[in-house]
Amino acid sequence: MVNSLETHLSYARMACGLRWIISLQCFGYAASLAVPSHLNSWLLPLQGDAFAGSVDTTIALILWVAGCALPFLGRASLPASQTKWSCPVVRCDAALLCFVAGWTFFNAVLSWQMNIEDKFAATDPFGHAVRFVAPVVLLVCVTGTGYYPKLEGYLRIGIASTFIGHGLAAYWLKPGFVDLIVGTIDTFLGSDWRLAEEREKIALLLLPWIGRIDFLLACLILLPSKYRKTIALWMGIWGFVTATSRLTAFGIERWPDLIIRAANWGIPLLLWWEMRAKIKSSKHS
Amino acid sequence: MKPTTLHLTLLLSISLLKGISANEKTPWLDEKFVNQKTVGLSKLESSNPAQWRVIWKTDPANKATVSWTTAMVGKNHLVHYDLKSRKGFPKNYTYKKVSDRNGRFSGSGGEHFHHARLAELKPSTTYWFVIESDGLFSPEMHFTTAPVNDRSFSVLFGGDSRSGHFARAQVNLLMAALSEENPEIIAFAHGGDYISSGKNWGQWSRWLSQHELTVAASGKVLPIIPTRGNHDGGPLFDEIFDSPGGKERENYFSTRLSSQVALVTLNTETKAGGAQRTWLGKTLQSLRPEVRWLLAEYHRPAWPAVKRPGAAQEFWVPLFEEFDVDLVVESDGHVIKRTVPIRNEKKDSTGVVYVGEGGLGVSQRKPDLSRWYLRSPGMATRGHHVMNIRFTPEKIDYKVVLLDRSIADQAIFRPRKK
Ligand SMILES: [Fe+2]
Numbered sequence: 167m168v169n170s171l172e173t174h175l176s177y178a179r180m181a182c183g184l185r186w187i188i189s190l191q192c193f194g195y196a197a198s199l200a201v202p203s204h205l206n207s208w209l210l211p212l213q214g215d216a217f218a219g220s221v222d223t224t225i226a227l228i229l230w231v232a233g234c235a236l237p238f239l240g241r242a243s244l245p246a247s248q249t250k251w252s253c254p255v256v257r258c259d260a261a262l263l264c265f266v267a268g269w270t271f272f273n274a275v276l277s278w279q280m281n282i283e284d285k286f287a288a289t290d291p292f293g294h295a296v297r298f299v300a301p302v303v304l305l306v307c308v309t310g311t312g313y314y315p316k317l318e319g320y321l322r323i324g325i326a327s328t329f330i331g332h333g334l335a336a337y338w339l340k341p342g343f344v345d346l347i348v349g350t351i352d353t354f355l356g357s358d359w360r361l362a363e364e365r366e367k368i369a370l371l372l373l374p375w376i377g378r379i380d381f382l383l384a385c386l387i388l389l390p391s392k393y394r395k396t397i398a399l400w401m402g403i404w405g406f407v408t409a410t411s412r413l414t415a416f417g418i419e420r421w422p423d424l425i426i427r428a429a430n431w432g433i434p435l436l437l438w439w440e441m442r443a444k445i446k447s448s449k450h451s
Numbered sequence: 452m453k454p455t456t457l458h459l460t461l462l463l464s465i466s467l468l469k470g471i472s473a474n475e476k477t478p479w480l481d482e483k484f485v486n487q488k489t490v491g492l493s494k495l496e497s498s499n500p501a502q503w504r505v506i507w508k509t510d511p512a513n514k515a516t517v518s519w520t521t522a523m524v525g526k527n528h529l530v531h532y533d534l535k536s537r538k539g540f541p542k543n544y545t546y547k548k549v550s551d552r553n554g555r556f557s558g559s560g561g562e563h564f565h566h567a568r569l570a571e572l573k574p575s576t577t578y579w580f581v582i583e584s585d586g587l588f589s590p591e592m593h594f595t596t597a598p599v600n601d602r603s604f605s606v607l608f609g610g611d612s613r614s615g616h617f618a619r620a621q622v623n624l625l626m627a628a629l630s631e632e633n634p635e636i637i638a639f640a641h642g643g644d645y646i647s648s649g650k651n652w653g654q655w656s657r658w659l660s661q662h663e664l665t666v667a668a669s670g671k672v673l674p675i676i677p678t679r680g681n682h683d684g685g686p687l688f689d690e691i692f693d694s695p696g697g698k699e700r701e702n703y704f705s706t707r708l709s710s711q712v713a714l715v716t717l718n719t720e721t722k723a724g725g726a727q728r729t730w731l732g733k734t735l736q737s738l739r740p741e742v743r744w745l746l747a748e749y750h751r752p753a754w755p756a757v758k759r760p761g762a763a764q765e766f767w768v769p770l771f772e773e774f775d776v777d778l779v780v781e782s783d784g785h786v787i788k789r790t791v792p793i794r795n796e797k798k799d800s801t802g803v804v805y806v807g808e809g810g811l812g813v814s815q816r817k818p819d820l821s822r823w824y825l826r827s828p829g830m831a832t833r834g835h836h837v838m839n840i841r842f843t844p845e846k847i848d849y850k851v852v853l854l855d856r857s858i859a860d861q862a863i864f865r866p867r868k869k
Contacts, residue, residue: 201758202816210785210814211614215833219817283650283684341722345762348724359732359770366725416765 177307179440180317184304185237187432191297192233192266194426195273199226204276225269232262259308267301270294286340293331296429299324318437325401325433326384332408333380336373343376344369346408349415387434395445398438405431477855479624482617489620492660495562498525498585502659503592503666505674506566507638508695509704511597512574515674516693517548517567517582520556520659525585528553530567532580539581539591552693557686559652566693574599579670592670595637598709601844605635606708607673608838610642610750610782611809612658613682618835619812621854623664626837629852631667635841639665639673640714642782642809643680643750650685659691676706679720680750680782703727705734712842713738717749723762731767735774743866744842745776752781754805756788756818756831768793771803775867778847780838784808785816787851787859788831790824798824804864806849810836830860 199222202210209218239259274294281287303317303324336343347369348362383404386397409430412423478484493501502520517530531537531544550565565584572578575598582589598604607626612619630636646654666672677692679702688702689695695716696704702718715734717727738745751761753768763781771779772794787810792802805824810833818831825831834853841848847864 201755210816214814215816281681281684282648283682341720342762344722345724345766348722349762349765352724357769359728361729362724362732362766363726363729366722369725416762 176440176444179443180436181304181307182240183432183436183439184300184307185240187428187436188263188266188301188304189233189236190425190428190432191270191300192229192236194422194424194428195266195269196226196229196233197422198426199223199229204273204280207280208276228262228265229269232266235259236262256308260305263301263305263308267298267305270301271298274298285338286335286342289331289335291331292327293335295327295331296321296324296433297328297427299327300429300433318440321433321437322387324429325437326388328405328430329380329384329387329401333377333384335377336380337377339370339373343373346411346415347372350411353414387437395438395441398434398441400434402431402433402435402438405434476628477625479621479628480855485617485620485624488624488664489661492663493589495520495522495656495660497522497587499587500528500565500582500584500589502656502663503582503589503672504659504662505594505672506692506695507597507674507676507706508693509706511638511674511706511708512599513570513572513596515569515572515578515594515596517569517580518691518693519565519582519584519589520656521563521565521584523561524553524555524563527586528565528567528582528584530569530580530582532569532578534573534576534578536579536591536593537581539588541581541583541588544579544581554690556652556655556690558650559656562652562656564690568693572596575602590670592666592672594672594674595634597637597707601709601711603635603841603843604637604709604712605633605839605841606676606714607636607639608642608748608780608806608840609639609809609811609836610678610680610807611644611785611813612641612811613644613647613680613813615812615814615835616657616661617812618854619658620661620664622811622835622837623661625852625854625856626665626673627667629837629839630665630671630673631669636673636839638676638708640676640716640748640780641678641811642748642780642807643678643719644682644782644809644813645680647682649683649687652687655687655691676714676716676748678702678716678748678750678782679718681720684720700730701727703730705738707742709842711743711844713742713745715745715747717747717763717767719749719751719761719763724766728766728770732770732773735770735776739774743844744778744847745774746778746780747771747776748780750782752783752805752808753779754781754790754793754822754824755784756786756808756822756825757784757816768803775801776803777864777867778840778849779803779805781805781807782809784818785810785813786818786831786833787836788818788825789829789849789860789862791826791829793824801867804862806838806851810834832859834859 206218206222274290277290278287303320348365351365409424409427412420495501498521500519504518506516528550531541531547533544537543548567550567552566556562577595579593581591645658677695696702701721705715707713753764786808790805791798792804794802815833836851839850849862851860853859
């Protein structure tokens with residue numbers, strides 16, 4: 167009885183957290199569609215600017231709606247016994263989640279395919295993994311077909327993939343990452359072009375270690391260990407720091423870059439919160 | 452003949468004549484003409500020298516690289532050149548230069564590149580040349596080295612030739628016509644995104660062949676100053692343009708176009724904020740007191756008309772403002788744009804103007820006219836185009852020429868007060 171209630175609570179907590187994270191992510195993706203997407207670049211020579219632009223606008227609109235609606239469609243996120251497929255709210259919820267998962271996945275694949283000569287872009291399907299795994303997991307919660315420990319496992323695989331993708335890019339010294347570090351140092355220590363070359367050297371020293379640590383964290387979150395809670399917290403904080411570096415390097419107008427990565431930092435924090443809640447409740451019982 | 456019939460006949464004749472003259476001036480608007488020209492490109496087979504180009508990097512008054520492609524490795528690759536036309540008879544040319552760098556294009560079916568680096572050239576001098584590979588010859592062509600004095604000259608600028616192959620051929624033919632008519636035009640600065648996929652040899656090969664269309668009927672070649680774009684990743688860019696900027700500097704370099712004009716080419720496809728920024732600062736600092744006209748060019752815009760700003764805005768714009776760069780040329784957005792003068796992220800008459808953004812054949816986009824820096828006296832529109840920028844002691848004359856030769860935008864820039 168206690169176990170069943172506990173699982174129910176875990177489901178509810180996870181679904182609630184996922185909803186807010188995915189909602190934030192939707193706003194980030196929608197805002198980023200104010201400028202042409204990878205899909206737009208692909209469609210442009212085939213269908214022209216008007217068609218490519220209208221596709222972007224339509225996708226943005228759906229994402230804005232999803233971002234607003236998802237937190238309030240929470241009633242549907244119950245285990246199987248309480249899910250009502252006949253309910254239009256549940257169907258709407260599922261459709262939006264399918265769209266969000268589809269768009270985030272498609273976007274990652276297109277980012278790679280549209281820049282096929284760029285090895286860093288090839289890491290995007292991994293680097294973006296948690297962004298499309300999160301809506302899929304919530305979809306499973308909604309339909310009530312998932313087994314809770316498995317769902318948690320999928321989220322851990324998603325976040326590990328993201329860390330491996332980013333770790334690879336860091337290890338290979340992605341130029342964009344160097345600029346994030348240099349830009350952030352500039353923000354805190356003052357911009358000086360005479361020192362820029364030295365700051366680049368610092369970034370080039372740091373990045374391989376950042377990559378190695380990302381790989382290590384990805385392994386640790388997958389393996390069973392008593393430190394998993396701490397690892398999840400560490401990944402959450404690090405995910406937030408790296409997502410925020412877009413703003414510290416390039417300014418507040420890059421806010422969509424922070425929330426588009428909501429899952430990168432939100433999912434490990436959610437896992438940490440959930441593990442903490444579980445430990446607390448087991449201590450009480 | 453009744454007066455009405457006479458009038459009609461006259462009107463018809465005038466309109467026909469007008470039509471003929473318009474067509475003569477813009478024959479590339481006719482599909483048949485473009486197809487004919489495309490069919491007439493040199494064949495890439497055996498050792499036949501094809502896909503010729505002249506490349507300018509740092510010192511175009513004294514140096515130029517003549518480059519070409521052969522379908523097979525070959526043995527003897529050289530350029531015969533002279534200060535006079537020798538009608539293509541190789542033995543009559545005074546000078547020859549054996550190719551300095553040869554190699555197989557990455558991912559190709561055996562096609563090879565050849566780069567003959569001509570040095571110790573005389574400034575403001577026309578050089579006539581033929582290319583030889585294993586006894587097979589190109590037609591005679593010529594180019595003029597950059598001046599070292601303050602004479603007036605023009606450079607064509609443009610970017611994004613990547614996906615519209617027909618429109619690309621049309622713009623190339625327009626450039627050839629402009630270059631033929633105007634001896635003042637001495638070079639062509641390409642702002643990047645030559646093709647869609649930088650590792651695809653087939654796409655590059657097509658671009659290289661179509662680049663022959665920029666050669667005027669007289670054989671006048673416009674040396675190309677290459678910028679790397681986001682679609683030009685991979686090793687082929689360096690193989691095609693003989694690694695502009697060298698290995699250490701990843702495709703960024705400055706070109707001294709005359710005693711009073713310098714163009715700094717930057718690379719938005721690598722680290723922008725570190726070594727490249729320090730190099731840019733040092734370069735602008737040393738060039739600014741020496742030249743009247745200081746320009747920069749790179750691919751991803753700092754002040755885009757369509758997309759969001761690239762890293763250039765954060766890292767390079769403060770330097771352009773500190774060293775009062777006169778004009779910045781950007782690409783990537785697939786529009787025509789000219790910003791208001793910008794300083795400290797505001798319109799300021801002492802600021803820097805940014806033009807662009809690529810129309811050498813790629814499908815055009817609709818610019819976002821609500822952006823503050825595009826409002827009058829700035830502008831933005833769309834259309835395949837090339838920018839003709841003329842440098843004189845008194846002014847920079849900037850014109851955007853469309854395929855039908857109409858002028859989409861023009862502006863004059865005066866020297867900054869010292
Ligand atoms: Fe581009």
